[in-house]
Amino acid sequence: MNGLDFGIVYESLPYLMQGLRFSLLLTVCAFATGMALGIGLALVQHLEIPVAAQLARGYVALIRSVPLILVLFWFFFLVPLVVGALVNGGRPVPIGGVWTAFITFSMFEAAYYSEIIRVGLRSLGRGQYEAAKALSLSTYKTYRYVILPQVVRIASPIILSQTIILFQDTSLVYVLSLTDLVGAASKIAQLNGRLVEMYLTVAAIYLAICCAASQLVAWLRRSHQAAINR
Amino acid sequence: MFGVLFERGFDGRTYLEWLLSGLGWTLALAVFGWCFAFAIGITVGVGRTVRNRFVRAVARLYVEVFRNIPVLVQMFVWYFVLPELLPPDIGNRIKQLPPPWGAFFPALICLSTYTGARVAEQVRTGIEALPAGQREAAAALGLNGVKIYRLVLVPQALRLIIPSLTSEVMGIYKNTSVALTIGLLELTAQARQISEETFQTFAAFGAATLIYLGLALAAYRLMSWLDEAFRIPGMTHDRIRRIRLRRPARESTP
Numbered sequence: 001m002n003g004l005d006f007g008i009v010y011e012s013l014p015y016l017m018q019g020l021r022f023s024l025l026l027t028v029c030a031f032a033t034g035m036a037l038g039i040g041l042a043l044v045q046h047l048e049i050p051v052a053a054q055l056a057r058g059y060v061a062l063i064r065s066v067p068l069i070l071v072l073f074w075f076f077f078l079v080p081l082v083v084g085a086l087v088n089g090g091r092p093v094p095i096g097g098v099w100t101a102f103i104t105f106s107m108f109e110a111a112y113y114s115e116i117i118r119v120g121l122r123s124l125g126r127g128q129y130e131a132a133k134a135l136s137l138s139t140y141k142t143y144r145y146v147i148l149p150q151v152v153r154i155a156s157p158i159i160l161s162q163t164i165i166l167f168q169d170t171s172l173v174y175v176l177s178l179t180d181l182v183g184a185a186s187k188i189a190q191l192n193g194r195l196v197e198m199y200l201t202v203a204a205i206y207l208a209i210c211c212a213a214s215q216l217v218a219w220l221r222r223s224h225q226a227a228i229n230r
Numbered sequence: 231m232f233g234v235l236f237e238r239g240f241d242g243r244t245y246l247e248w249l250l251s252g253l254g255w256t257l258a259l260a261v262f263g264w265c266f267a268f269a270i271g272i273t274v275g276v277g278r279t280v281r282n283r284f285v286r287a288v289a290r291l292y293v294e295v296f297r298n299i300p301v302l303v304q305m306f307v308w309y310f311v312l313p314e315l316l317p318p319d320i321g322n323r324i325k326q327l328p329p330p331w332g333a334f335f336p337a338l339i340c341l342s343t344y345t346g347a348r349v350a351e352q353v354r355t356g357i358e359a360l361p362a363g364q365r366e367a368a369a370a371l372g373l374n375g376v377k378i379y380r381l382v383l384v385p386q387a388l389r390l391i392i393p394s395l396t397s398e399v400m401g402i403y404k405n406t407s408v409a410l411t412i413g414l415l416e417l418t419a420q421a422r423q424i425s426e427e428t429f430q431t432f433a434a435f436g437a438a439t440l441i442y443l444g445l446a447l448a449a450y451r452l453m454s455w456l457d458e459a460f461r462i463p464g465m466t467h468d469r470i471r472r473i474r475l476r477r478p479a480r481e482s483t484p
Contacts, residue, residue, distance in 0.1 A: 065400065065446030066439055067407035070418045074439075077431045168300035174411060182302060195310045203299050203307055210298035 005194065009201045012188045019184030020205065026180065027167045030105035034166075035159075037106065038113030043143065045114075046121045056114070063111035068172055075104040076176060097176035109166055116158050120151035157221045164213050168206065181205065232437055234430040245424045245434070252420030253441055255330070259337055259416065260403040260445075266342035267402065271349025272388075276379055278354040289350070296347035301408045304344055308336035309412040330414065337409035345402045352394050356387030389460045396453040403445055417441060 009016075041056045063071065079100055084092040124147060132142040152159070171182045179187065181202055189198040235246040277289030296304070313321040327335070360383060368382040410419035421438035425431040 062439075062443070065404075066442045067404040067418060069407040069410065070421070070435065070438060070442065073418070073422060073425075074435055077425075077435065164298075168298075171300040171302045172408070174302060182300070182306075186306075195306075196314045199303065199306045199311050203303050206299050206303060207295065211294055214294075214298065 004197055006197055008192055008194045009197050016184050019179050019181040023170045023180040026101060026105060026170045029102055030109050030166055031163050033106035034109030034113050037110035039117055041110060041114035042117035045118055060111045060114055063108055068108060068169055069175055071108050072104050072175060076100045079103055097178050101173045101178060112162055116155050120155040157217050160217045164210050232433050234428050234433045239427055248420045248424055249437055252415055252417035255414060255416040256406045259341060259406040263338055263341035264402050267345035267349055270346030271353050274350035275353025279357045293347045293350050296343050301344055301405050302411060305340045305408055305412055308340045333412045333414040337414055341402055341405055345398060348398050352391045353387060356391040357383050359390055360386055389462050392457040399449050399453060
């Protein structure tokens with residue numbers, strides 16, 4: 001090892017940024033789909049819809065107790081079979097790592113978001129439901145216009161912290177050999193042998209992004225506290 | 231369905247033994263990692279609440295650095311980067327560690343420091359949640375700084391945060407699977423290896439999933455039991471009296 005040379009990193013910066021773009025895209029998509037699915041899972045449990053509530057509970061418990069890497073392996077194996085059974089008359093359809101990653105992260109994060117939303121739903125006062133009922137709003141309108149906006153607002157700091165964890169977790173697509181930020185760095189490192197510089201740079205990039213985001217969480221939390229105290 | 235687990239792999243051991251040896255590494259990482267993480271978490275968490283600004287800043291820096299870099303990247307830094315940055319003779323000795331240990335120690339350090347940062351945040355929250363009167367009363371009794379923390383604040387804070395520590399315990403055993411990226415044959419890695427050997431993916435991953443579920447259940451039960459056993463009843467005189475009553479007994483046990 002003769003001195004660090006970050007010039008190498010500078011040359012490969014465009015490729016790294018391409019990887020970072022994939023990481024961010026994966027985070028945003030998994031956040032959007034995961035939140036939508038998660039709200040669904042939470043509502044099904046909150047409304048105690050028979051059978052569906054038990055299934056949702058089981059799904060959330062299962063996903064939350066298995067490591068993400070194993071879930072990625074499962075989906076990498078299962079999704080082609082399921083898609084094949086649905087559209088290709090039972091023959092598996094190879095769909096590749098990118099789609100697997102998008103599907104897995106959405107479904108995995110849905111379990112985590114649903115727990116956050118579920119706790120938020122429980123923390124809301126009964127008066128909100130009763131008032132909505134007194135205004136003769138339908139169940140759909142009660143949740144759409146009264147309950148969920150408040151829950152999402154209360155839970156927003158936790159939702160955002162979970163999204164930071166999601167962004168960090170996207171690095172695990174490395175096991176599917178995709179080119180996210182870590183994947184890009186490791187591919188370059190294998191070519192030029194500059195492991196040290198590449199991985200330190202990647203660590204610094206993650207550190208900068210996640211620190212900025214966690215400052216945002218702290219600010220959100222403070223402004224909520226101020227709103228409650230007012 | 232799980233019949234394949236009783237067949238023998240290329241090394242003459244059954245696939246079930248492969249899984250169990252993977253489980254052993256997973257448990258070793260999780261258990262030892264948790265012990266270190268707990269110690270780091272208490273130290274750094276206390277550091278974040280003391281008066282000394284320098285100590286507070288160092289503790290904050292630790293938490294921000296270790297919490298904001300993905301486990302995978304930290305794993306790579308400990309495994310690939312650290313031996314290169316150390317003096318050559320030490321670095322080479324680390325690189326020459328025999329197979330499982332060469333990956334096990336970096337993974338252990340990585341999980342301990344990462345989880346430690348997360349535990350530190352919980353400990354800090356617990357200490358800050360205590361009423362200011364606790365610290366003031368302890369000071370009025372003439373306890374010095376160390377004793378205020380050791381005898382009054384930390385024991386109470388730890389009991390308050392047992393429910394939120396549960397998710398960190400669950401987190402560390404799940405994060406052990408990241409160690410497969412640096413070549414440690416833990417549970418998930420063994421399951422993948424069995425699936426690649428036998429093409430019985432369903433049985434291999436299914437068995438691993440069942441084992442992880444069992445671990446999750448055990449961790450959850452253990453933490454609820456701890457929560458029950460050490461619960462602080464109420465926030466009033468009752469609680470303080472009980473803590474005082476229990477303290478001698480707690481100190482006599484190692």
